Amino acid sequence: MKLTLEQVEHIAELARLELTAEEKERYRQQLSAILEYAARLQSLDTSGIPPTSSVLPPRSVLREDEPRPGLPIEAVLRNAPQVEQDQFRVPPVLE
Amino acid sequence: MENHLTSLSVTQALQGLRSGDFSSRELTQAYLTRIEQLEGQVRAFITLTPERALSEADAADARYAAARRDPMQPLPPLLGLPMAIKDLLCLEGVRCTCGSRILENFVPPFTATSVQRLLDAGIVVLGKTNTDEFAMGSSTETSAYGQTRNPWNLAHVPGGSSGGSAAAVAAGMAPAATGTDTGGSVRQPAAYCGVTGIKPTYGRVSRYGLVAYGSSLDTVGAFARSAQDVALLFGCMAGADLLDATTLDVPVPDLTLSDAPDLHGLRVGVPQEYFIPGMQPTVEAAVRQAIAMLESLGATVQSVSLPHTEYALPVYYLIAPAEASANLARYDGVRYGPRQPADALWEMFRQTRGQGFGSEVKRRIMLGTYALSAGYYDAYYGQAQKVRTLIKRDFERAFEQVDVLATPVAPSTAFRLGEHSDDPLAMYLEDVFTLPTNLAGVPGLAFPVGFDPAGLPIGMQLMGPHFREDVLFRMAHAYQQVTDWHRRQPSL
Numbered sequence: 156m157k158l159t160l161e162q163v164e165h166i167a168e169l170a171r172l173e174l175t176a177e178e179k180e181r182y183r184q185q186l187s188a189i190l191e192y193a194a195r196l197q198s199l200d201t202s203g204i205p206p207t208s209s210v211l212p213p214r215s216v217l218r219e220d221e222p223r224p225g226l227p228i229e230a231v232l233r234n235a236p237q238v239e240q241d242q243f244r245v246p247p248v249l250e
Numbered sequence: 251m252e253n254h255l256t257s258l259s260v261t262q263a264l265q266g267l268r269s270g271d272f273s274s275r276e277l278t279q280a281y282l283t284r285i286e287q288l289e290g291q292v293r294a295f296i297t298l299t300p301e302r303a304l305s306e307a308d309a310a311d312a313r314y315a316a317a318r319r320d321p322m323q324p325l326p327p328l329l330g331l332p333m334a335i336k337d338l339l340c341l342e343g344v345r346c347t348c349g350s351r352i353l354e355n356f357v358p359p360f361t362a363t364s365v366q367r368l369l370d371a372g373i374v375v376l377g378k379t380n381t382d383e384f385a386m387g388s389s390t391e392t393s394a395y396g397q398t399r400n401p402w403n404l405a406h407v408p409g410g411s412s413g414g415s416a417a418a419v420a421a422g423m424a425p426a427a428t429g430t431d432t433g434g435s436v437r438q439p440a441a442y443c444g445v446t447g448i449k450p451t452y453g454r455v456s457r458y459g460l461v462a463y464g465s466s467l468d469t470v471g472a473f474a475r476s477a478q479d480v481a482l483l484f485g486c487m488a489g490a491d492l493l494d495a496t497t498l499d500v501p502v503p504d505l506t507l508s509d510a511p512d513l514h515g516l517r518v519g520v521p522q523e524y525f526i527p528g529m530q531p532t533v534e535a536a537v538r539q540a541i542a543m544l545e546s547l548g549a550t551v552q553s554v555s556l557p558h559t560e561y562a563l564p565v566y567y568l569i570a571p572a573e574a575s576a577n578l579a580r581y582d583g584v585r586y587g588p589r590q591p592a593d594a595l596w597e598m599f600r601q602t603r604g605q606g607f608g609s610e611v612k613r614r615i616m617l618g619t620y621a622l623s624a625g626y627y628d629a630y631y632g633q634a635q636k637v638r639t640l641i642k643r644d645f646e647r648a649f650e651q652v653d654v655l656a657t658p659v660a661p662s663t664a665f666r667l668g669e670h671s672d673d674p675l676a677m678y679l680e681d682v683f684t685l686p687t688n689l690a691g692v693p694g695l696a697f698p699v700g701f702d703p704a705g706l707p708i709g710m711q712l713m714g715p716h717f718r719e720d721v722l723f724r725m726a727h728a729y730q731q732v733t734d735w736h737r738r739q740p741s742l
Binding site for chain 2: 158162163166167169170171172173174178181182185186188189190192193195196197199201204205206207208209210211216218226230231233234235236237243245246247248
């Protein structure tokens, strides 16, 4: 499985990662090698085998829906790079 | 006195504290002094918390004093014991970096349940230990905060991702430490550093406050020198938690370990797939010798097969990055971490993430994003989840025949710093014997069973059925009653 530069750029865009030209080429080679290694999974017949998404027995985990205090606003905002009126401030979403 | 204090086991240190041979302040100060002496060489810590440690130690000493006046006062099991915490577990008010620049100034407003339970049991926190960035690595080399070194040979890696914790315990800079294990991150550094470490059953110890990597695989464990010490820590951390819906309310079995090294009635399985061509011959020899020792203590030994073992590596390196790509979406420069300036929101995301993450983390986010993307999902992620079922069934069948599986932890001893940095696939192969445990959710215990000719420790892994950590501790404790590998300490 050889990835193209365009594929690498598409994945980086999906993942919202700005990459340098050097990084793109390195990841193209390394991800191609890893995917080639992973291709051995295709040789296994898994028809009729259910997927495992959790090793736990399927069960329902419910608790009483009782209101309880959350973290104070100032504690939550303390780590934020930019805050305004008790909210997280971000650059414009739309031009 | 100080050197004596830092070579005590957890059990011995707690006995000394209870009988008043020394105070928690003396014990804590002895560790802080040793850290000051050795940290320049070993670099096990990202953040040290000496003032906090001494004030917690004084509080512990006050409780011991009160209990001496009034013996009815209950004393928590780890009261006054210094401990190091992996910097992937949140402790309120202390910076938690996860080894990443993207969290370099993050101070969590809450404490992980596993850490809180240890605090409730009385521990004194020495500091936060180094880790591969977001636990993605097998050598602690992907940390943005410097390279931890193996105390047995400073030119070698300590393993990873919990390399700081394992190195701290091996170097006598902490009697015990927490770790996390998503694909071997407790067991492999335990083996490389010659200490004992537990990866509990998935769902046994709460993941609340553990910064997520691969949520269906992540576990919280612990390191100390002996199985007895690790069992004590595990017992304090284990149990259901309302804040983690994947914890199960399965009672923790009695972890009192008999000092009679008798393993009669226990069946040990040796999976042939874990003795592969190309592995270091001294590793295989030491592990086979340790298995023979278990047999001489009364266990029966038989060969078993886990036929899908060879697929664990590709399954893991599709599932874990897929889960990571979703978990790490939260690092976007909005709520915490450094933000790169940009005129528009999406550009801010791209710049912040591109510059905040290191190269291994970006590689895994890319890999996981690809495995989950339209057109490739079924072939990669979907197929990996089905093969995971086959791997899980291998374990279920094996545990119909035996109580415990015994294998090497890794195919070789600790490699040199930088040896695998340019070849991610070679680095991933270091995890080949530890990944299946996480995919199946079963517990694993690593402990030292010898040294290679270069003087580097060799580790053995015991794996058991879900929620049977007690059998692993029992077996390793029996082994450690009749051997002294776990008592050896590096000369630093």
